[in-house]
Amino acid sequence: MTTHFGVYIHIPFCKQKCFYCDFPSFAGREEHIDEYLTSLHHEMELGATSFGERGKLAPHTIYIGGGTPSHLNLSQMKMLFESIHANMQVKNVAEFTMEANPCTIDEEKLHLMKANGVSRISIGVQSFDDGCLQRIGRLHKSSMAIEKVRLAQKAGFANLSIDLMYGLPGQTLDMLKESLDKAMELGVQHISIYGLQLEEGTVLAKQQEMGRLELPDDEAVEKMYDYLVEYLPAHGFSRYEISNYAMDGYYSRHNTLYWQDVPYLGFGSGAHSYWRGKRYENPVDIGEYIKATAEGKFLYIVEENVSEKAHMEEFCFLGLRMTKGINREKFRVKFNKDIHEIFGDAIKEMIDRGFLQENDGALSLTPIGMKYGNIVFGAFIIE
Ligand code: SF4
Structure with a gap:
């Protein structure tokens, strides 16, 4: 029996699709959330047996990602946690992360997360510059991100990660510097920082095709990169992965499993699993996923042996x-x-x-x- 594995749970709903995002997430599908959560429950219930495990799953880490998990309302979030607790041993997990967006997290949700064993929150900040945020289609403002990070700290979360980006439309080195300074002031423990990639089909890629996107040139982006790779370690954040920096002891246990070839089970639409030498992938389409689980079967669009x-x-x-x-x-x-x-x-x-x-x-x-x-x-x- 495999004892060391991670669990990923995908919540594919977002309030609005960000202009750079090609993740399997959807805006305007709120009417499917309840049904989706029922499907997730069934999938988790079948999860242990379908992967040859017995009883409740005992993962090393749990990660609820998306999409925007904090987009669930309070009762939907309760429903999700009930399913997790019914099907998994949560008490002894080394890390239980939930992703959140500044505009959909509030005090009640934070308390519910805490009461249900969430030990780490990853907040999608991306930038503390309002202009940059607007140009990439984020709904929050910098002041809201600051307020929500502080709210999470007040709710007792001592392991907070934020996502930041560089190379954004209209972003200058000074803007990135300000964002990094702000992150330091807030006292978060972990920072994931990514260079913007223009992905096919996104709003930014379309703006680019129409010649309406003003991106910093390669030299400016390189300067941002050179700055941040010096800045973060100088401020106590060790770089432990290409895009990830952490204070001592605060590296992401869950993501480290992926990088170390450890098995994981993924639940939800578009989720991937890697189990006993095989890869699995659930359908990205929410309707297809709901239909399959309602019929009591798994509809892996990919099930392959890894050569x-x-x-x-x-x-x-x-x-x-x-x-x-x-x-x-x-x-x-x-x-x-x-x-x-x-x-x-x-x-x-x-x-x-x-x-x-x-x-x-x-x-x-x-x-x-x-x-x-x-x-x-x-x-x-x-x-
Ligand atoms: S909130 Fe995250 S998952 Fe949702 S559209 Fe924006 S980047 Fe994509």
Whole structure:
């Protein structure tokens, strides 16, 4: 029986679709929320047995993401927690995270979260500049984000993460600096910070096609990156993954499972699972998901065995995302092969180019390799 695994629960509802977002989330579908939560309950109920476990699931971590989990109203949130407690042992989880948006979180919801074992909140702030927020379609203002972070602290949450972004439309280095300063003032414990990517089908991508998007140029974005990678460690935040920084002891236990090739079960529309060498993916469409669970079956649109080749590649891509990198011995134990036997040429080339280093049995990205991670990941594809 597998004992060490994470659980992800997807809530695909949002108040409004952000202009950069291509996640499996939907605005204006509130009338489906109750039905969706019933489906989630059924899926979790069947979850243990369908994956060969007995009794209540005993995950190491739980993560409720989205979408916007805080978009659920109080009674819907209660319903969700009841399902989780009915199907999982929550008391001993190492970390129970819930994502929240500044405009949908309030005191009552925070107390409910706390009473139900949520130990960590991840708040989608993105920027403390109102102009930037408006240009990326966020509904909150900077003042509201500040107020809600403080409210969460007042409610007793001592493990808070915020998401920030750089390279946003109209964003300058000074604006990013102000956002980082504000994050420091607020005293959060964890920061995830991502460069804007223009994803196909998003509002920003369309604005770009129409020539109506003003983005900072590559040089300006690089300066933002160079600034933040110096700034955060200088303020007590260790970089433990390409886009993630934490105060001592506050790294994300749940996300670390993904990067360390640990199994996880995903519940909800569009959720992925990785279990006993197989990958599963639920339908993204909410209606299709509800229909399948109502019929008492799982409708995985993907159910595949992970080949050894794909497994080795992923082990490397994901492991290299972490600052501590890939442990050579762990690779050998997992695949019964030395990593140099499989990726020797790629490793040599990346070390020669200054992107990779090997110390004390671990292969990890150098600071410059962190900046150009995709080049390194591309080298770890087995022909
Ligand atoms: S709130 Fe999050 S999931 Fe929802 S649209 Fe915005 S970025 Fe996407």
